Amino acid sequence: MDQLTLAQARSWIDATASVIAENAPHLSELDQAIGDGDHGANMTRGFTAVVKKLTDGAKTDDLGGLFKLVGMTLLSSVGGASGPLYGGFFLDLGKQCAGKQTLDAQALTAVLESGLNDIKRRGKAEIGDKTMVDALTPAIEAMKAASHDVTSATRAAAETARDAATKTAPLLARKGRASYLGERSIGHEDPGANSMALLLGALAGVCHE
Amino acid sequence: MKKLINSPEDVVREELEGIQLAHGDRLRVSFDPFYIVRKDAPVKGKVGLLSGGGSGHEPMHGGFVGAGMLDAACPGHVFTSPTPDQMFEAGKAINGGAGVLQIVKNYTGDVMNFDLAAEMLHEEGIDVATVLTDDDVAVKDSLYTAGRRGVGLTVLMEKLLGAAAQKGMPLSEMKALGDQIRASGRSMGMALTPCTVPHLGKPSFELGENEMEVGIGIHGEPGRHRVPVASADEITEMLMEPILSDLPFHRGEQIILFVNGMGGTPLIELYIVYRKAAQIAEKHGLKISRNLIGSYITSLEMAGASITALRADDALLALWDAPVNTPALRWGV
Numbered sequence: 089m090d091q092l093t094l095a096q097a098r099s100w101i102d103a104t105a106s107v108i109a110e111n112a113p114h115l116s117e118l119d120q121a122i123g124d125g126d127h128g129a130n131m132t133r134g135f136t137a138v139v140k141k142l143t144d145g146a147k148t149d150d151l152g153g154l155f156k157l158v159g160m161t162l163l164s165s166v167g168g169a170s171g172p173l174y175g176g177f178f179l180d181l182g183k184q185c186a187g188k189q190t191l192d193a194q195a196l197t198a199v200l201e202s203g204l205n206d207i208k209r210r211g212k213a214e215i216g217d218k219t220m221v222d223a224l225t226p227a228i229e230a231m232k233a234a235s236h237d238v239t240s241a242t243r244a245a246a247e248t249a250r251d252a253a254t255k256t257a258p259l260l261a262r263k264g265r266a267s268y269l270g271e272r273s274i275g276h277e278d279p280g281a282n283s284m285a286l287l288l289g290a291l292a293g294v295c296h297e
Numbered sequence: 298m299k300k301l302i303n304s305p306e307d308v309v310r311e312e313l314e315g316i317q318l319a320h321g322d323r324l325r326v327s328f329d330p331f332y333i334v335r336k337d338a339p340v341k342g343k344v345g346l347l348s349g350g351g352s353g354h355e356p357m358h359g360g361f362v363g364a365g366m367l368d369a370a371c372p373g374h375v376f377t378s379p380t381p382d383q384m385f386e387a388g389k390a391i392n393g394g395a396g397v398l399q400i401v402k403n404y405t406g407d408v409m410n411f412d413l414a415a416e417m418l419h420e421e422g423i424d425v426a427t428v429l430t431d432d433d434v435a436v437k438d439s440l441y442t443a444g445r446r447g448v449g450l451t452v453l454m455e456k457l458l459g460a461a462a463q464k465g466m467p468l469s470e471m472k473a474l475g476d477q478i479r480a481s482g483r484s485m486g487m488a489l490t491p492c493t494v495p496h497l498g499k500p501s502f503e504l505g506e507n508e509m510e511v512g513i514g515i516h517g518e519p520g521r522h523r524v525p526v527a528s529a530d531e532i533t534e535m536l537m538e539p540i541l542s543d544l545p546f547h548r549g550e551q552i553i554l555f556v557n558g559m560g561g562t563p564l565i566e567l568y569i570v571y572r573k574a575a576q577i578a579e580k581h582g583l584k585i586s587r588n589l590i591g592s593y594i595t596s597l598e599m600a601g602a603s604i605t606a607l608r609a610d611d612a613l614l615a616l617w618d619a620p621v622n623t624p625a626l627r628w629g630v
Contacts, residue, residue, distance in 0.1 A: 116497060120497070120502075124376045124377075124494070124501070124517060124518055125494060125501060125517070126374070126375075126377050126494065126496075129374075129496050129497075130374070130377055133374075163380060163382070163413070164382040166380070167374055167377040167378050167406065167410070168351075168373075168377045168378050168406035169404075169406035169409060170406070171380055171406070171409075172406070172410055172412075210409060211405070263405065263443055264405045264406075264443055265404065265443070265516065265518055267443045268435075268436045268443070268446065268514060268521075269518070269521070270437070270521060
């Protein structure tokens with residue numbers, strides 16, 4: 089597959105909503121260990137609101153419009169830190185994709201990398217801080233190294249992110265509420281890295297079909 | 298889970314409906330988006346004081362909306378920061394032409410959402426300034442954490458800045474006063490029991506019959522140390538010593554001392570804590586000029602307490618004594 093189309097991007101958002109809802113108890117359980125236990129519920133509320141807007145017929149003529157709608161909706165419905173981080177991420181994707189109907193693998197990688205930089209700027213997080221950055225950063229590197237078709241690039245991103253999310257367990261949290269626990273944050277996977285891995289998994293899923 | 302609720306999804310909306318019915322003479326509740334605002338807002342020529350945060354800390358913040366304290370408060374879902382659209386609408390509703398001051402507890406989500414709201418209000422042509430609270434000495438303030446949490450000092454900050462705004466203090470001076478209060482207060486808390494967030498249905502952490510958590514925040518998150526349960530006097534010492542040595546407070550200074558219940562601790566126990574805290578303050582040569590004892594910044598039904606000490610001069614004490622007329626804090630009216 090050479091291009092991610094608008095229809096597929098729309099499917100990606102639907103698939104993300106489903107997989108987030110399915111995994112909400114797991115995400116909340118991870119968050120309960122080192123945070124306040126609401127990550128699953130908050131993300132589910134956000135993506136449910138997004139899907140409702142799309143189903144109700146919100147007009148999205150291009151990828152830019154779609155991602156902007158996702159971003160604005162997450163911003164006003166998720167709350168916590170994940171709202172601004174995921175909301176800002178999709179708003180940035182929206183800006184990068186203004187007027188675009190499709191993205192090839194290289195363009196998709198560049199767009200996701202720009203979104204990553206938005207998350208890092210807003211959350212003041214770097215790799216190794218035990219956040220969603222730890223899943224997205226290596227995933228983007230894997231996309232760059234993968235062959236230039238969307239199917240294999242997104243599959244590489246999904247597999248790498250999945251693996252990277254589990255590898256956040258031994259890290260000492262330096263951002264967000266988990267950082268208040270100090271050494272006690274060690275031994276638990278980061279919930280944000282896990283939800284990011286789900287998002288990329290859903291992307292690989294729709295690009296494989 | 299046993300709770301006096303109808304369903305976990307409706308907790309915040311139904312609470313707001315209750316507040317509207319109970320205090321509709323003084324407050325107005327917006328349901329889309331959620332915020333609570335003084336009925337007479339905007340007050341012309343007065344800085345609008347805006348705060349907000351996750352629900353579950355009642356009476357903070359909604360209970361502090363009224364003359365002499367907050368102009369508006371934005372409730373999020375339980376223990377979850379509210380969203381920028383709420384703060385934006387509330388900010389517009391309270392802008393009387395003198396700008397808006399946001400009081401934000403230092404949590405990653407709250408800070409990011411209020412930052413976005415400040416940008417939006419600024420684009421609307423409204424002057425906005427922000428004051429943070431980060432008074433919890435249990436969390437190390439370093440490059441490697443999200444910084445200290447905002448806890449009990451937030452209540453005192455809202456009262457004092459509310460009085461300053463009511464007296465007509467301009468935004469820039471309010472911001473400076475807020476920063477001064479931020480730098481002069483310290484807190485620490487502990488829990489005897491965890492609490493249960495309604496939509497999770499189980500306790501936020503497990504505590505044995507003979508265990509307690511020291512250094513907790515206000516979101517049901519575990520603290521920094523789990524230790525055997527001790528006497529009220531010993532627990533009070535565990536909280537007071539780090540508070541007093543952190544700032545540090547000096548002999549001869551005046552303080553406002555605030556003993557706060559976490560939601561599930563009765564007043565009888567809070568006075569036992571206050572008794573020891575006052576003895577320790579006296580031992581350190583501090584004069585308790587004012588005090589506040591009760592459950593004002595809570596963590597649902599958690600049993601436990603926090604202590605806040607704020608260094609105060611006569612100007613701050615005058616602001617403390619100024620009239621306040623809110624559902625949860627009311628004097629001089």
